[in-house]
Amino acid sequence: MPRDFKRSERVAGTLRRELAQLIQKEVKDPDVGFIGLSDVEVSRDISHAKIYVTVFEAKKAESTIRALNKAAGYLRSRLGQEMRIRSVPELHFTHDASVETGLHMDDLIDAAVASDRRESGEPEQDAEE
Numbered sequence: 001m002p003r004d005f006k007r008s009e010r011v012a013g014t015l016r017r018e019l020a021q022l023i024q025k026e027v028k029d030p031d032v033g034f035i036g037l038s039d040v041e042v043s044r045d046i047s048h049a050k051i052y053v054t055v056f057e058a059k060k061a062e063s064t065i066r067a068l069n070k071a072a073g074y075l076r077s078r079l080g081q082e083m084r085i086r087s088v089p090e091l092h093f094t095h096d097a098s099v100e101t102g103l104h105m106d107d108l109i110d111a112a113v114a115s116d117r118r119e120s121g122e123p124e125q126d127a128e129e
Contacts (some may be wrong), residue, residue: 011085012040015049018082019091022075023068031067038096042089048091052096059097068093087113 022036040051053068057063068075072091080088 003013003021006044008042008044008046011046011089012042012049013077014083015041015042015051015083015089018079019051019075021057022078022082026078027068027071027075028070029067031060031063032071033057033066035064046085046087046089049091051091051093054099056099058100060096065093065095101125 012045016039019040023032023035023037034056036054036056037051037052041050041052044074051068053065055064069092072093076088076091079085
């Protein structure tokens with residue numbers, strides 16, 4: 001039996017696709033760096049959408065989120081033109097730090113492995129092997 005998708009899940013998927021295109025093509029703010037939309041959560045009543053943004057330049061994360069929240073009204077009006085939906089949810093952009101956290105964890109693991117090798121007297125190997 002196929003899984004029935006809730007309306008809010010369908011709207012979230014459509015919002016994600018449309019927002020990715022709009023941000024790439026129409027947002028000209030220089031504060032918006034290189035980003036990716038990692039997830040979109042829409043409330044059950046479709047009045048609010050929380051957009052999780054991955055910023056690939058960690059130093060620009062705060063200014064990028066601020067710029068996107070500033071452009072939220074424009075993006076919402078453009079979404080109203082592009083989507084066939086009665087009311088477009090309010091957009092709330094949030095920084096998704098999972099990529100930075102993952103890279104930090106990788107660095108910690110590499111450092112721990114290198115430390116163990118030094119203590120045991122094994123020759124250190126390149127991480128690429």
